[in-house]
Amino acid sequence: MAILVKASGLTKKYGDLVAVAGIDFEIREGECFGFLGPNGAGKTTTVRMIHCVSPVTAGTLTVGGLPSGIDNRALKKITGVIPQEINLDIDLTVAENLIIFARFFDIGRREAKARLAELLRFVELEAKAKCKISDLSTGMKRRLLIARALINRPRLIVADEPTTGLDPQARHLIWQRLRQLKAQGATLVLTTQYMEEAQQLCDRIVVMYQGKILKEGTPGRLVEEEIGKEVVEIRTPPEDDARILGHIAGFDCAHERVGDTLYFYCRDGHGMMKRLLELDLPNTLNRPATLEDVFLKLTGRSLHE
Amino acid sequence: MSLSYRISYVFLRNLYSYKRFILPTFLVSLVEPLFYLITFGVGMGAYMGAFGGKPYLHFLVPGVLASAAMMSSSFECLYGTYVKIVHEKVYDSLIATPVSADEAVAGDIAWGSFRGLISGSLMMIVALFMGVAPVSVWRAALLLLFMVFIGILFGSLAMIVTSIAPSFDFFSYYTELIMTPMLFFSGVFFPLDNFPGWMKTFAEFLPLTHAVRISRAVFTGETAPGLGWSLAGLLAFAAAIFTVSIRMMRKRLIK
Numbered sequence: 001m002a003i004l005v006k007a008s009g010l011t012k013k014y015g016d017l018v019a020v021a022g023i024d025f026e027i028r029e030g031e032c033f034g035f036l037g038p039n040g041a042g043k044t045t046t047v048r049m050i051h052c053v054s055p056v057t058a059g060t061l062t063v064g065g066l067p068s069g070i071d072n073r074a075l076k077k078i079t080g081v082i083p084q085e086i087n088l089d090i091d092l093t094v095a096e097n098l099i100i101f102a103r104f105f106d107i108g109r110r111e112a113k114a115r116l117a118e119l120l121r122f123v124e125l126e127a128k129a130k131c132k133i134s135d136l137s138t139g140m141k142r143r144l145l146i147a148r149a150l151i152n153r154p155r156l157i158v159a160d161e162p163t164t165g166l167d168p169q170a171r172h173l174i175w176q177r178l179r180q181l182k183a184q185g186a187t188l189v190l191t192t193q194y195m196e197e198a199q200q201l202c203d204r205i206v207v208m209y210q211g212k213i214l215k216e217g218t219p220g221r222l223v224e225e226e227i228g229k230e231v232v233e234i235r236t237p238p239e240d241d242a243r244i245l246g247h248i249a250g251f252d253c254a255h256e257r258v259g260d261t262l263y264f265y266c267r268d269g270h271g272m273m274k275r276l277l278e279l280d281l282p283n284t285l286n287r288p289a290t291l292e293d294v295f296l297k298l299t300g301r302s303l304h305e
Numbered sequence: 306m307s308l309s310y311r312i313s314y315v316f317l318r319n320l321y322s323y324k325r326f327i328l329p330t331f332l333v334s335l336v337e338p339l340f341y342l343i344t345f346g347v348g349m350g351a352y353m354g355a356f357g358g359k360p361y362l363h364f365l366v367p368g369v370l371a372s373a374a375m376m377s378s379s380f381e382c383l384y385g386t387y388v389k390i391v392h393e394k395v396y397d398s399l400i401a402t403p404v405s406a407d408e409a410v411a412g413d414i415a416w417g418s419f420r421g422l423i424s425g426s427l428m429m430i431v432a433l434f435m436g437v438a439p440v441s442v443w444r445a446a447l448l449l450l451f452m453v454f455i456g457i458l459f460g461s462l463a464m465i466v467t468s469i470a471p472s473f474d475f476f477s478y479y480t481e482l483i484m485t486p487m488l489f490f491s492g493v494f495f496p497l498d499n500f501p502g503w504m505k506t507f508a509e510f511l512p513l514t515h516a517v518r519i520s521r522a523v524f525t526g527e528t529a530p531g532l533g534w535s536l537a538g539l540l541a542f543a544a545a546i547f548t549v550s551i552r553m554m555r556k557r558l559i560k
Contacts, residue, residue: 014560051401053400053401053559054559054560055559072405073307073403073405076401076402076403077403079401081401083397083398083401085394085397087393087394087395087397087398088398089318089322089393089395089398090393091321091322091325091393092318092321092322096321100314100317100318100321101398101402103314103317103318104311104314104399104402104403104404105402105403106403148398152402
């Protein structure tokens with residue numbers, strides 16, 4: 001597959017603060033590529049450079065073969081942005097938001113009207129065309145942001161935490177739509193803090209922390225490599241650790257103590273549970289390993305802010 | 306600078322949003338200058354006798370026209386633009402499209418200028434009802450054109466203030482410490498002839514002084530000394546301020 005976005009040594013500094021510290025990545029045409037990381041990891045800064053609203057401090061970044069910073073106008077024409085912050089035009093109606101946005105892309109009035117109808121259908125907002133933005137729920141606003149991002153039929157769609165603050169219904173609808181866009185051939189760049197979202201949407205992800213990329217891979221692969229298949233959690237006081245670890249000696253697994261919980265990362269969670277039952281421990285849980293485990297392992301379990 | 310026809314898209318966006326506020330903003334931009342006309346022109350003017358052979362109102366109207374255009378464009382590019390940057394995030398969404406930051410700012414200056422033109426036109430109509438009008442129709446048209454220019458000048462100046470404003474309160478420094486004093490030292494309400502020499506010199510550094518001088522000359526058809534210099538100076542000043550405002554706003558918008 002052709003490479004659509006390529007970064008090498010990509011760096012962004014704000015004065016002395018290094019927001020992105022020389023990262024390399026390649027985003028292929030037609031895939032969904034996810035940037036994961038805690039707040040302040042540099043995800044948003046990175047995607048802002050990709051869609052050319054933030055100049056690159058050092059390193060190179062090319063989109064569709066064009067280096068960013070030379071002809072940003074051409075790059076912006078092929079890009080659709082779903083921003084983290086809801087920045088719909090609150091002075092305009094739902095329909096006007098799309099019509100005016102179409103103008104910004106040199107799309108004529110008739111064509112804009114046709115796309116308006118099509119896009120409102122796509123995000124299920126046909127009935128709201130004449131509504132004020134303030135009358136929309138958060139989920140509707142997020143859907144309208146998607147419709148707005150698609151007005152120029154972008155090749156590259158950048159979605160910066162597109163489901164923040166949404167209920168499960170709204171979130172699943174947005175996931176559906178984003179997958180549909182990918183199926184239609186668009187390339188998706190996603191940032192998220194929701195591991196489930198990354199697992200649902202992304203072909204490949206990178207985990208970012210403090211401006212650097214810690215790991216790269218497919219979600220399944222990262223889970224497998226970093227954690228294993230299953231996780232066993234036991235909520236016990238640390239005094240029990242020695243007794244428990246002694247009892248399960250011989251099992252192929254890593255363990256970690258965090259606060260009130262002892263974690264085991266292993267291939268055979270079921271067998272492990274059986275063995276642990278012999279100890280008659282309260283609050284023991286066996287579950288499949290997720291991207292969240294990878295995330296927490298790589299970026300640490302303490303708060304970052 | 307990256308400026309193109311896309312400026313008109315930004316103007317169009319503002320026009321769309323304006324539809325909802327058209328009546329209140331019309332009224333607001335009319336009230337203050339109307340106050341000046343009534344209190345100074347009609348009220349005080351009655352005690353002043355003839356002013357260069359005509360009622361005082363004839364002296365006052367062209368000055369108030371110029372200052373109305375200044376006020377409207379300034380407020381639009383101060384508060385209006387600030388709200389669009391910080392609260393409504395209009396600029397954020399704009400600069401993610403092929404519209405450049407420069408065009409977004411220029412579009413807002415154009416919009417401020419348009420608001421100045423509306424205020425000026427409304428004032429002209431009010432003055433007409435008070436029996437004060439430019440000496441000819443083409444001079445009226447020329448005056449409107451000049452108001453567009455005043456709007457661009459003071460809109461750009463306001464845009465510089467906006468580009469460094471950390472909060473809303475910051476604007477009162479500009480409006481109270483610069484705009485309001487300028488209003489009283491620029492020959493809007495009385496001729497500068499009786500000022501001591503240093504104050505006259507000071508007044509020559511105020512752009513509104515020159516704007517009022519030109520406005521009055523166009524309105525009354527009477528030429529004044531130094532008119533050509535006033536116009537040349539204003540044109541150069543406007544060009545410089547416009548360029549600086551775009552650069553400074555670019556710094557604020559692109560990070």
